[in-house]
Amino acid sequence: MANGSRQAAWEFFGTELKRQREDAGLTQAELGARVFVSGAYIGQFEQAIRKPQLDIASRIDGILQTDGIFERLCRKLIDDPRYADYFAKAAELERLAVQVCDFAPALVPGLLQTAAYTRAVTLAMNPFAPDEYIDDKVSGRLERQRILKGATRPVYWVVLHEHVLRIPVGGAAVMAEQLEHVAALTRERAVVVQVLPYEAGAYAVMNGTLRLMEFEDAPPTAYTEAVYSGSLLDDPAVVKRAQSAYDLIRAAALAPEASLTMIESAAEDFRRCASTT
Numbered sequence: 645m646a647n648g649s650r651q652a653a654w655e656f657f658g659t660e661l662k663r664q665r666e667d668a669g670l671t672q673a674e675l676g677a678r679v680f681v682s683g684a685y686i687g688q689f690e691q692a693i694r695k696p697q698l699d700i701a702s703r704i705d706g707i708l709q710t711d712g713i714f715e716r717l718c719r720k721l722i723d724d725p726r727y728a729d730y731f732a733k734a735a736e737l738e739r740l741a742v743q744v745c746d747f748a749p750a751l752v753p754g755l756l757q758t759a760a761y762t763r764a765v766t767l768a769m770n771p772f773a774p775d776e777y778i779d780d781k782v783s784g785r786l787e788r789q790r791i792l793k794g795a796t797r798p799v800y801w802v803v804l805h806e807h808v809l810r811i812p813v814g815g816a817a818v819m820a821e822q823l824e825h826v827a828a829l830t831r832e833r834a835v836v837v838q839v840l841p842y843e844a845g846a847y848a849v850m851n852g853t854l855r856l857m858e859f860e861d862a863p864p865t866a867y868t869e870a871v872y873s874g875s876l877l878d879d880p881a882v883v884k885r886a887q888s889a890y891d892l893i894r895a896a897a898l899a900p901e902a903s904l905t906m907i908e909s910a911a912e913d914f915r916r917c918a919s920t921t
Contacts, residue, residue: 680700
């Protein structure tokens, strides 16, 4: 499903939700209370600003007696082949988060990637894939980045290992553009970025990525990812341990100002290298 048609489908979801809610004689606040979210969230669902989780859509069907239509619509819309099965749920949750914290040990996180960088990563992992597959992966990743541009964008905090700044993904020109993009978003205050330097030593040996997500009306979750696998963690004790691990990494990282200086310096190095080849 193309980006435009997917958004149009979510808008239909919202319009239909509003119609069914009003036919049932319920306000946004009243429906929200019955499905355990705020009235403001119901309003954002109706305006297609946020997308409901499957369990919320199912509860809405139960309250409005709509014979499962909202759950079916929601299931169809979040069943997106552009995302790996193990990441699809995390991708859906990030749209609802009020704060997202990422630790990236090897690659720039998807929410910060340029199209060229995404294409290079996807091609490296799928060297025999057809162009349509690569294009879908790129468009899916770029679509995710819309959450950083809206009025309801989450607080986004990223810790990049210094590896990320040094590995020439896609070549020098691609890396220069990518790091310049991260620096620009940092200067625009769309994201806070810290770099975990090589000198941090043992703090840098965490296996795989780590993401923490906080929500307005739901408990926080953690997501970890390794090669072709990912785990969404919601046990409060496990999430608390993940938060502690992230806090230690963040404390060992460079300050945001020093991190920006290192990112811009690495971008300049790649830009000079690109200009001489």
